[in-house]
Amino acid sequence: MVAPVLETSHVFCCPNRVRGALSWSSGPGGLLAFGTSCSVVLYDPQKRVVITNLNGHTARVNCVQWIYKQDGCKSDHSFSIIMFLSFCVIQLLKAVHLQGHEGPVYAVHAAYQRRALHTLLVSAAADSTVRVWCKQGSEVTCLQTLNFGNGFTLALCFSFLPNTDGDLFSPPPVPVLACGDDDCKIHLFVQQNDQFQKVLVLSGHEDWIRGVEWAAFGIKITFAVTLETVLAGHENWVNAVHWQPSFYKDGVLQQPMRLLSASMDKTMILWAPDEESGVWLEQVRVGEVGGNTLGFYDCQFSEDGSMIIAHAFHGALHLWKQNSTNPVTWHEIARPQIHGYDLKCLAMINRFQFVSGADEKVLRVFSAPRNFVENFCAITGQSLNHVLCNQDGDLPEGATVPALGLSNKAVFQGDIASQPSDEEELLTSTGFEYHQVAFQPSILTGKKRHKDGLLESFVYGHGYEIFCVACSNSKTLLASACKAAKKEHAAIILWNTTSWKQVQSLVFHSLTVTQMAFSPDDKFLLAVSRDRTWSLWKRQDTIPPELDPVFSLFAFTNKITAVHSRIIWSCDWSPDGRYFFTGSRDKKVVAWGECDSSDDCPEHSIGPCSSVLDVGGAVTAVSVCPMLNPSRRYVVAVGLECGKICLYSWKKTDQVPEVNDWTHCVETSQSQSHTLAIKKLCWKNCNGQTEQNEAEGAEWLHFASCGEDHTVKIHRVNRCAL
Structure with missing residues (x-):
């Protein structure tokens, strides 16, 4: 097998702030599926890594549900489309869109019928309807629409009456559906003559019903619904309840009598009946103490019940397990203080x-x-x-x-x-x-x-909201810029990082400076702007040297010499400081140079030294790898507005005009890409060595990406394949 050129090392993302956006598979591998922004993420809780991203929705994913006894999961989002996903190992094979609801879909469930070899799906939406679907093969049809008038169904759960979905000699399978509504009642439906009929309404709750779930208990075919127990222990809304997954032992289905509940009081409680008295008691309570969160939205059991997980308002997944191990994992280690603004x-x-x-x-x-x-x-x-x-x-x-x-x-x-x-x-x-x-x-x-x-320290000086900052490689100067619509507000301010006093104000651009970058030797400061131009500032040596440095304008582009026709979003330097690169919304990436710090001319003309690279989409981020590839070419990562990341290599050919200087190396797949615009790319400094670097050797390069989909990803690239 050929070694991959580009891999995603790690993905940082969090579940959406909605109930039902989390589902833990009880099948092989025990993957966790959750919705993050417009994607469905498959996460391995054992390895603590994201396996893949399933991109296909165009709005926030509201809920996700695995379909048991079949390798598939389904999800839905606020554009009233349900997407059924099938998998082979960890690769997406096919996605089927189910359209019909007239409002956002926010509850789904499914049950697989072994004898009929098809899957029943049910979905609830803001249009006050519940739709029943049947999936057979790759075809999905709508069987029935249940109308709830002006009410809303907030929770759904499918199941089959016991002993009705067994072998060929058993009675026909009888699906049963429980709907939790905003009228504080549970509505029970049973399928009769291929149509679901309401058979019972259960009252007793005093607020909206957020979660319902069936559990197998016995094999009787005649049923009577009675109130078993009222579990009181939470101090706020209970958002989710889940039974521990059932399993087969010696051919007999076993259902552990353990119930997990998650609440807005920031706790999860594990309930189980007492062995002697049969009274349901609180076995374990886990959660968070204090803080500014709004509690847990959902919870799940692992396949064997040894782990439980929940997701909270701030986006984190909270995982508890009975037996502790010490794997190598990624952790957030501090959250110093919030700004109060984005x-x-x-x-x-x-x-x-x-x-x-x-x-x-x-x-x-x-x-x-x-x-x-x-x-x-x-x-x-x-x-x-x-x-x-x-x-x-x-x-x-x-x-x-x-x-x-x-x-x-x-x-x-x-x-x-x-x-x-x-x-x-x-x-x-x-x-x-x-x-x-x-x-x-x-x-x-x-x-x-x-x-x-x-x-x-607080650093004051700008008249409008801060937009970008950059620190020199010597860590002595900080450059900052703010949003601006006039030249006097678009100034770049230089700060001394020891005293935090203002050193200099650099005025050139007429609109917001979007990004800045110091050259590797700190001789130059590069700035790109919304006004479609860039400016290059050169550091002047001061006498005595302990004084703060002074920068003067060295080179720039204007309306005549500019190459970019739209806003320039990003810029970066080559590792040797000879060239710099700019990326714009006009889909172009250009290399500029050479930059000679020994040139004493007050102003210097610097033009493009590469052909204009058209990447096919609006460029929002550019970053140059600090190491060259084996062919001694610069490696440039380009982030696009669509969420894709492309890697190119470039080398000056000394031809006029430059031709064949850019080479496309690799780009992220749909699952590796972000779902919204890339905001920043950053390569790892190759000077720092870690145990992981030493184990991987020098052939792998790492870079991080962040996007408007609230996700941070760490990728690694095979340097020898570029």
Whole structure:
């Protein structure tokens, strides 16, 4: 088998904030399916990796449900289309769209009939109807529409009456359907003469019914519905209930009597009857304490019941299991503080300091306190002294939020030691025990009194919302720009990263600067703008050298010399600093150069040094790999507005005009691509070595991508195949 050229190493995504967007397969592999943005993601909880993305919906996926006894899952979204998905191993074979609802679909369920060799599907939508579908082979037809008037069905569950779906000598299978409605009642339907007839209405709930599910118990054919137990334990809405999956033992179906419930009170409860009294009791309660989340939307059992999972308002999947192991996994280790506005940009200053900008006029600088560094070293197994690099004395012990404040504040060892005796108990409580190292990633779902990140400074200077930031490679200068409709507002501001004082204001562009990049040697600063031009600023040596550097305009394009005809979204430098690349909404990528830092001319003319690459779609991100491919060509990653990522190699041919200088290497498949526009691409710095790098060798390159579909993905590329 030929080694793949491009692989996705890891995908960071989260379930949509809706009930029913999570389903755990009880088949081989135990894959977890959930909706994220417009995609359905297949996730392996054992390996903690995303297996594949199923792209096909055009709006938010509202619910997902595996169909048992068959390798398939179905999903739906708010455009009233249900999509049935079939799989072979982990590759999508065929998707069938079911159209008919006149409102958003938000509940689905299915049951497979072994004797009839077809699948019954049921869907509920905002048009106050429930539709019953039949799938046989690749054909799907609508059998019946149940109208609920002005009411809404919020939960559905299919099943078959016991002992009616067995061998050929058993009675015909009798499907039964339970619908939970907003009238606080459960409506039971039984199929008679190929039509579902309402047979019973169950009352007793005092609010909307969010979840219903059947469980097999006995083999009687005559039934009477009675109230068994009222399970009271949650303190808020119960959003989901699920039975532990049944299994066959010695040819007999076994149904464990264990029930899992998820609630908006941020807990999941595992219920089971007492062996002696038969009274249903709470066995296990798990969840989160405190925080700014809105609880759990859904929960699921694993196939054998040894693991349970839930997803919450903030998007994380919460997984609990009985037997702990220690695999290599990806974790979010800190969430320092929120801006209160949508984040727009971020730049790392050093290993434990970064600056971020949002839809506000200020930049916020965050630094890691000693407590965070200690936890980081404990998690990764690195030496604390090696990581700190003689910065131990400059780090605060931690950060706290004052009782009447909004921003966190540094706490130093001397502050703790000098507190009066009546406050000593407070400062030595759990929230202030910074010397206690946590050997696990923190639970990051709440506003804590102690913080993993210290807000060191607010940086003021822009008149409108921050749009982009960039830090020099020497980590001494920070460049920032804001949204602008006039030249005076489109200025680039340079900041000293030690004092956070303004160094210089660079005025050239007339509209918003969309991205900036320092050259590898920090001699140049490149900026691209919404005004369809770029500007190149050269650093002037200062005497004495300890003074802040000054930048002057070195080269630029205007309406006459410009190549791009639409907004330039992205730019990046070649690793040797000789060339830079720009990508625009006009579908073009262009290489420019050469850039000579020894040229003392006040202004220099720099033109295209490549042919114009037409990538076939609007370019929203460009990033150049810090390593050349084996043919000594530059490797350029291009992100498109449609969510696809394309890799090209380029080398100057010294022909006039340049021809055959661009080579298409590989592009992401539909499942590897984002579903919405790419916002940023970034290659991994090849100077840093990890155990994974050493194991893989130098033939694999890594880059990360993020998009408007709220997903971050890490890809790896076979360098030898480029």
